[in-house]
Amino acid sequence: MSALLAVLRRELAAYLVTPVAYVFIVIFLALAGAFTFYLGDFYSRGQADLTPFFTYLPWLFLVLVPAVAMRLWAEERRSGTLELLLTLPIGRGAAMLGKFLAAWAFIALALALTFPLWLTVNYLGHPDNGAILAAYCGSLLMAGALLAIGTGLSAATRSQVVAFILTEMVGLGYLLAGHRLVQGLVQGWLPPGVADALAGFSFIDHYEAIARGVLNADDIAFFVLTIVCWLGAGVLLLELTETG
Amino acid sequence: MIEAENLSRRYGGMLVVDALNLRVRAGEVVGLLGPNGAGKTTSLRMLAGFLAPSGGRARIGGHDVERRPHAARCALGYLPEGAPSYGEMSVLGFLQFVARVRRLSGERRRSRLDAVIQQLELDDVLALPIETLSKGYRRRVGLAQAILHDPPVLILDEPTDGLDPNQKHAARALIRGLAHDRAILISTHLLEEVPAVCSRVAVIARGRLLADATPAELERRSRYHGAVSFSARGAGPARAAISLLPGVDTVEVDAPGGRVTVFPKPGRAILAEVQGILAAQRVEVSEFALERGRLDDVFRRLTADPAEAA
Numbered sequence: 001m002s003a004l005l006a007v008l009r010r011e012l013a014a015y016l017v018t019p020v021a022y023v024f025i026v027i028f029l030a031l032a033g034a035f036t037f038y039l040g041d042f043y044s045r046g047q048a049d050l051t052p053f054f055t056y057l058p059w060l061f062l063v064l065v066p067a068v069a070m071r072l073w074a075e076e077r078r079s080g081t082l083e084l085l086l087t088l089p090i091g092r093g094a095a096m097l098g099k100f101l102a103a104w105a106f107i108a109l110a111l112a113l114t115f116p117l118w119l120t121v122n123y124l125g126h127p128d129n130g131a132i133l134a135a136y137c138g139s140l141l142m143a144g145a146l147l148a149i150g151t152g153l154s155a156a157t158r159s160q161v162v163a164f165i166l167t168e169m170v171g172l173g174y175l176l177a178g179h180r181l182v183q184g185l186v187q188g189w190l191p192p193g194v195a196d197a198l199a200g201f202s203f204i205d206h207y208e209a210i211a212r213g214v215l216n217a218d219d220i221a222f223f224v225l226t227i228v229c230w231l232g233a234g235v236l237l238l239e240l241t242e243t244g
Numbered sequence: 245m246i247e248a249e250n251l252s253r254r255y256g257g258m259l260v261v262d263a264l265n266l267r268v269r270a271g272e273v274v275g276l277l278g279p280n281g282a283g284k285t286t287s288l289r290m291l292a293g294f295l296a297p298s299g300g301r302a303r304i305g306g307h308d309v310e311r312r313p314h315a316a317r318c319a320l321g322y323l324p325e326g327a328p329s330y331g332e333m334s335v336l337g338f339l340q341f342v343a344r345v346r347r348l349s350g351e352r353r354r355s356r357l358d359a360v361i362q363q364l365e366l367d368d369v370l371a372l373p374i375e376t377l378s379k380g381y382r383r384r385v386g387l388a389q390a391i392l393h394d395p396p397v398l399i400l401d402e403p404t405d406g407l408d409p410n411q412k413h414a415a416r417a418l419i420r421g422l423a424h425d426r427a428i429l430i431s432t433h434l435l436e437e438v439p440a441v442c443s444r445v446a447v448i449a450r451g452r453l454l455a456d457a458t459p460a461e462l463e464r465r466s467r468y469h470g471a472v473s474f475s476a477r478g479a480g481p482a483r484a485a486i487s488l489l490p491g492v493d494t495v496e497v498d499a500p501g502g503r504v505t506v507f508p509k510p511g512r513a514i515l516a517e518v519q520g521i522l523a524a525q526r527v528e529v530s531e532f533a534l535e536r537g538r539l540d541d542v543f544r545r546l547t548a549d550p551a552e553a554a
Contacts, residue, residue, distance in 0.1 A: 006344035010330070017332055080328035084389075087292045087324070088345045089317040239296075 003090035007098030008105075011072070015106050024064065028110045031060055036117060048125025053117055054135045054211045058175055058204060061143050066167035068107060069150025070160040072099045073238070077158035092235045100151045100231055107143045111136065131213030138210030141223035142203050146171050148227040152234030174226075178202030245269055245427050246291060246397055250300035253286050253451075260286050262451040263300065268427040268444075270396065273419060275442035276431040279547050283451040284431040285325045288401050291429070292322045304397050305427075318346075321395035323403055327386030331375030335366055335385055338374060339392060346393045360388040363418060379406035387415065391422065398428045404437065416441045435539045438462075449547035463537030472518045473505040475531040482525045489517050503531075 015021040032053065036042050040052020076082040085095060121127045150167040157163050176182045178199040187195045199205070206219040246268040253261040261283040268274045278284050289295040291302045293309040293316055302309040305319030329338055339360070343353045361367060364384040369377055374385060383406050390398060403419065404412045419428060419441050430441065438445055439459045447455040447462075455462065463469055476482070483504060487495045491512035496505045508514045515534050522529055 002347055003345045006341055009344070010333070010341045013337070014330070014332060079331065080324065080326055081330055083289070083292075083294050083324040084322075084328050087294050087317060087320070087322045088342065089314055089347075090345055091314070 001094075003088070004094040004098040007085075007090065007095055008102045011099050011102030012105060015068075015102070021106065024068065025110050025113060028060065028064055029113055031064075032057070032114055032117075035060065048121045048127045050117060050121055050127070050132055050135065053114070054139065057139050058142060058207060061139075061146055062168065062171050062175055065107065065143055065146040066150045066164045066171065068103050069147050069167060070154055070163040072103060072151050073155040073234070074157055074160045074163045078160075086238070092238050093231075096151065096155070096231050096234050096238070100148060100227075103147055103151065104140075104144050107147060108140055111140060111143070128213065131211075134213045134215050135211040137215065138207050138219070141210070141220065142207045145174070145203060145223045145226040145230075148230035148234075149174070152230040152232075152237065155234040155237040174201060174203045176202075176204075178205045245303070245305060246274075246399070246429050247303040248287070248291060248300065249302070251287065251290055251297050251302055252299035253283075253290060253295065254298040260451050261290070261297075264448070264451075264453055266429075266446055266453065266456070268429050270425055270427050271423060272443050273423045273428045273430065273441055274444045274446055275438050276429060276446050276448065277435070277438060277543065278431075278433065278448040280433065282449045282547070284433075284448060285401055286451075287448070288325075288399050288429070288431055292320060292324075292399050293317060294324070318393075319395055319397050321390035321393065321398045323386045323390045323398075323400040325401040327383045327406075329374050329382065329385055329389065332373055334371050334373055335377070335381075336370040338385065339388060342389045342392055348393060356392055356394065360392050363391070364388045365414075380408060380411050383407055384411070384415075387418070396426055398422065398426060400428070400430045402432055403430055404432070404434070435543060438539060447543065447546050454546045455542075459539065460536075462539060462542050466535075466537035466539070466541045467507060468505075468535040468541055469537035470513065471505055471507045471535040472515055473503055473531075473533050473535060474518075474522070474529050475503045476522070476527045476529045477502075479504060479522075479527050482521055482527045485521050485525070486518055489514060489521070491517060505535075 035056035036050075036053040039056060042052050045052070073082070076085060086092065118132060121132075122129070146167070149170050150163065153166045153170065154160075154163040156166075173182075179202070183195060183199060186198060190198070206222050209216055209219045246266070248264050248266040251261060251264040251266075252259065264283075264287055266274070276284050276287065286295065290297045291304065291309065293302070293304075293313050296310065304316040307316040307319060309316045330341075333341065336357075339357055343357060348356055361370065364387055366381070366384060366388060369381055374382060377385070383403070387400070387403060390400065400419070404415045407415055416437070419430065422428065423443070430437075432438070442459060444456065444458055445462055446453055455465075483495055483497070486492060486506055491508050491514045493507045493509045496507070497503070498505070506514060506518055519532075522532075
């Protein structure tokens, strides 16, 4: 446990000493604002809620979360520190979890910094703050799932760019799994049961269910399981490609 | 104690390490010596538990590296090839990180940190990011990290690479000082390192162990062992007389220096006889030496000629 915390602490510090962290936070907040106010027509809708913000958030995460995840293992591989880390008395699972939790905490920080939007709607009207809190929880869970994909895939390569692109592709698949674009493609040749099952992996559907203000155990379990599976896959990838 | 039992590793179809058997006891410093690409680093990586062996078994401090990885890693201090460390961290931050992962806490953490910082003379750079340091400092940070928890077993991959002669001297003294109650395995391709640090040498090439002996035993295998060499002006007639001595095998002359080396037949001592002839002929000798044997000569013969190894 203390070894896991040591890794978590080191990773979090590694984000905060580099300018990347501040660039990320500034871009995240600027884009979140732009999506909410311009694309989402925050004012002209005339409703005191954060629906425009939460509608575009998955797409913002799709672009930015892989950028947070890509260095986690790829950089260790490239610089040779993987050999150092994996010969210290820490299990691969614990190292994986420590890195993931550090990155997740960082994303949670970025998400928390959108609080002026919440202040704004509360100033303008009387929003359902319970629903907003649920939507924030859903956002954090979905970001965690994308991050787990990125963390796992980052373990497969020494190139951050490869890790980034792979994560983008897999993440896009998860976001679009329930969309008519994908469903229209697969329904023709996949058995209906399989196509439906595929739709069940849609991040958007599970996220929107939570964002409507319903913290359903099914949806939470879906994201938690996705996180566990991808981190587990990452541990396997570390063992398969252990040659630095 | 470090034990390798038929340790093997394949990459694709290539056998990089071929049934390596090696044992390092507490109190020993064993040098793993071999040309580049001999399989040194791969062997050390398997012993350290970073690479899974394709066959055989590795034990650190009695713990099987694959079956009881945690216990093996706790007993081991490891300096990987190239002394990797996190460049953006300060030296102190990095050492504290390693201390935390190794569960050193409180007074023990403080005293061990102070000890390695002093042993490796890192005082001046504690607050600097590692990526700004010279190669020599980085190597020392890597060494500090390896000995931080005062482990009974040390595996150091080229511990003195990139150090200047003074730092090399200091690092070797440190390793010798650590050796008295520890099992230490170092890899090197520097022959001078062997008599300076190692109590035993394991020579490997093409993944196979070709010799496992003390430096003195290796020197005895050299054709230079027991040879007599001297520099003298006008030694021509004396040279002819020496080559007729019953114990002498051949006489060679270094073209540039004019230095003469007299090789004995196996097992024959020729020092007194050569000295006798030089004295009788009143040759003016400027330099005279009995050779212990040359490691580079043994090393070249062992690693270059597979027939010789068998």
